[in-house]
Amino acid sequence: MNYKDFSVEEIDIVMQQAWHAFHIYRKFSLTQRAAFMKAIAIELENCGDTLIHTAMQETNLPEARLRGERARTIFQLNSYAEACEKGIWLAASIDTGIPDKTPPKPDIRKMLVPLGPVVVFGASNFPFAYSTAGGDTACAFAAGCPVIVKAHPAHVETSEMVAKAILVAAEKCQMPKGIFTHVHGANFEVGKALVIHPYTKAVGFTGSYSGGKQLFDWGNQRKEPIPVFAEMGSINPVFLLPEKLKSSANDIAVLYAGSITLGVGQFCTNPGLIIGIDGDALQTFIHDLGKAIQKTEPALMLHSGIVSAYKKNKGHALLQEDVHLVAESETMVEENQGLPTIATASGQTFLNNPVLQQEVFGPYSIVIRCKDMPEMIEVAKSLEGQLSSTFMATENDITENDELVEAVKNICGRFILNNVPTGVEVCLSMQHGGPFPASTDSRFGSVGADGIKRFARPIAFQNWSNNLLPDELKNENTLGIWRTVNNELTKEAL
């Protein structure tokens, strides 16, 4: 089906409704919000095979991957619902008054309250987990915010089906009209109108640097600037440390051939940069990685736009001076498939050419051959912000190279040891986000229940009598949540 772009007038109506819904929904209890989120999870399951088949057609992603991604999306909704109800994220805090102090210390109690309507832009590479009912939507609902999703043009039917599931859940849970709206817009003007609307109070985005940075700029140029949480991908550097590389060059090569080509390289955590110190071990690694890549079959990418961008960006990288092709898949590439490819360059070439820091979205990685550890440290220090960085290292490698460890720690949101960056576990301790340009605000992440905090702000109640306070801050603590009372964490009543 063809969906018409929403007009500016239609968007204004949508935002008016969302604003109205906000004033009702933000008073709903944590339990009511959690019930709504869990109901969405059930409706997603109820969409059955039809949803999976629709997504398969629109995204070229294989069935098993999509079933797994839906299960993950359901898990996100349910686990963030539990976190919502548990209320640790509210950061409730109580300082009791001291009336006989000079001047008297008033009773002050603080908790997080929702920001307002949140606009969510879905990702093409995650039609479920980072799209219509994905992490941003779940976090916004938990925080107490209505959501407006702009459907990703690459999977509108999938998005429509998920949107309907959300609306069914909303009706079953008697949510206010406007709690969720699904907006179509292939033209960027729709996105712009959503971001600059005065009733929009925050934005969630997963996608390219150019897209995310544009939303960020629009958000900041408003009369009332708003936070724009854009996760814009990265090249996820992997450092091969000497002792580890010497003992495991082949194992690492096989492991990384898998990670680089997983999902046809269409993950924002894809390892696009591998850095080692030149020598026999690194040459073995490059050779073995090349061999493994040659044997990896090309597969369909998400859509023709992604394929052309992959070809263009990879071609551009390979054309740079002193960049050499190591290997490509030996299987002939068919239409809309991404050809697994490995390149290599010296440390000096990398340091002198910022093009090599640009993400090539797809099954591609470049191996950087440093002449020694000081050059590897120099490479680490030259890197922009990253979602993840990985060390393949023995314990000696770590303890003997503190400067490298610290330099790498300083540029990433997630620091992995002897593992691959692909595969982002959904749990509270996950950090998916990193220093700019990996994301626009390194102080928050888009995976795990801490993402709820993106859409809330603290409010302090001063001198309110107990019965007029929100339940979360009343002496009795009937909700049984954790609170900091006079600087001590406790679940006790006052």
Place this chain on the structure above:
Amino acid sequence: MNYKDFSVEEIDIVMQQAWHAFHIYRKFSLTQRAAFMKAIAIELENCGDTLIHTAMQETNLPEARLRGERARTIFQLNSYAEACEKGIWLAASIDTGIPDKTPPKPDIRKMLVPLGPVVVFGASNFPFAYSTAGGDTACAFAAGCPVIVKAHPAHVETSEMVAKAILVAAEKCQMPKGIFTHVHGANFEVGKALVIHPYTKAVGFTGSYSGGKQLFDWGNQRKEPIPVFAEMGSINPVFLLPEKLKSSANDIAVLYAGSITLGVGQFCTNPGLIIGIDGDALQTFIHDLGKAIQKTEPALMLHSGIVSAYKKNKGHALLQEDVHLVAESETMVEENQGLPTIATASGQTFLNNPVLQQEVFGPYSIVIRCKDMPEMIEVAKSLEGQLSSTFMATENDITENDELVEAVKNICGRFILNNVPTGVEVCLSMQHGGPFPASTDSRFGSVGADGIKRFARPIAFQNWSNNLLPDELKNENTLGIWRTVNNELTKEAL
């Protein structure tokens, strides 16, 4: 003494040193950071009367106020140091691995790490508590960040003395060179050079809207945008609800005459807007407030620039159509003094004229006479973001006017009941900050130890062995800090 503005080249050297210091200081333990902060508190005390007298000369603030403010600054340093060591702000979180899950769940552990060098712009109205060794500086040191303070041109000597105290403490605690630098700059180019320097990773500011918004824009227009936390003041609306007003018009008038003129009205929490429903009780209030203001003596403001701005902005407000002068102090105003003044206007006049929402920094307030409760709600909904809002109300007033309560809650960072907004208690539950334009990021505040979080970001460690992890995340929990382990808050070891 005359201090020369720093050149762009000098600022580059300062930032290089701060960047170098960052890599050393961020590895310092929480205890080491806390010891440094406590040492600064001791050195501030050691500055003795000389510091107070210097500040009196530069700011025209009275001795008792300045002694109180220094004591508050010392309390901030000591209490944030305790919070730093306690480590709740680190939001440490552990998800233990499940190797036999499909796919295996890796061990993931998360905590906050410092952002990097922080540039602090002090406030003219708080030469100690929001300046050189003020809240922003204390929070940045606690987070693990070096600090560069740009001295406020209105109190350079005071700032110099405090800076020297910090440097003495730094030497005693063996802090790295560059941990703190004091920069002079009367010209805005100095501030700009500091904000746009690539090694600056965050900015703290307290002052005017025009100043704060400019820093915010510079911060966001960088190649790598950085967070700029600007607290830009507000008009702190006070709502007089019918039942309370009827019973206590005179008491409220006396209380607020004191709050409006406290410190010659030079607080960002000064109540610049009072809203009631017209009738006998409000007329009594206006009359009594006017009487009290007439009897209040004018006093010296901070400097001549503040006095001229006060006269200009107040004059502009009083010239607006249908705005009437209620009363001024009867005492003749002398040079550099601020004349206490009360004006009034109708609800419709306020709703039609955005000029009346502009802050008049000084001992001035305008009383808005609404024709009924719906108009009062309309006024509340028309307000921009505020640091604080206040209700003077009985319990009935609150429970019967839910729409007003919710509208007001939605625009402020602190919601006060039957109290005055002036006087910001330093404690964890305080929120000093609010929706834009009260501050640039409503999700954070600049008073209380939660302000530390402004200068830190989460990092997740995936699959690291216990002995290689930071102490905060090791199984043993030798620091005894609170951590969320598999979604449960605990101080226990694993």
